Amino acid sequence: MNQVELHPWLPQSQLRAFDAAHGIRTEAWSPLARGRVLGTPLxxxxxxxxxxxxxxxVLRWHVQLGNVVIPKASSAARIRENLDVFGFALDAEDLAAIATLETGERTGRDPDDD
Ligand SMILES: NC(=O)c1ccc[n+]([C@@H]2O[C@H](COP(=O)([O-])OP(=O)(O)OC[C@H]3O[C@@H](n4cnc5c(N)ncnc54)[C@H](OP(=O)(O)O)[C@@H]3O)[C@@H](O)[C@H]2O)c1
Structure with a gap:
């Protein structure tokens, strides 16, 4: 398991490909960018x-990418909402649109700076 910051601003494509090639599951740290990505018009x-x-x-996007995704939410209603992502699917056009959100922006520190 490799847990790294991962959300639409920071999709970590190269690292996910490395993990997949080496039998490592990728877990999304701050999968909703601490909620900050949710104001995005797209x-x-x-x-x-x-x-x-x-x-x-966003959570469905994580599931379709194959990520382990454990969002944090404070209310039972939001936790239920966040679990209910298996009854629909994003299509190729949706995934391509979400890919345009990549900015490299992080909500936490960059481990490469350590
Ligand atoms: N951030 C860290 O320092 C840290 C450290 C270690 C591990 N992690 C792991 O990362 C995961 C959580 O990361 P995180 O807390 O940094 O951020 P996150 O899960 O990306 O985002 C949590 C934020 O999103 C909001 N949210 C959740 N569901 C929502 C919904 N359905 N609609 C609108 N807003 C929603 C929450 O608001 P409410 O709380 O108001 O519901 C909260 O402000 C956990 O698995 C945690 O263990 C994080």
Missing amino acids: LDELAAKHRRTPAQI
């Missing part, structure tokens, strides 16, 4: 398209 659009919430769009 995620609102995809949420409307799929009749889901922006958080569910």
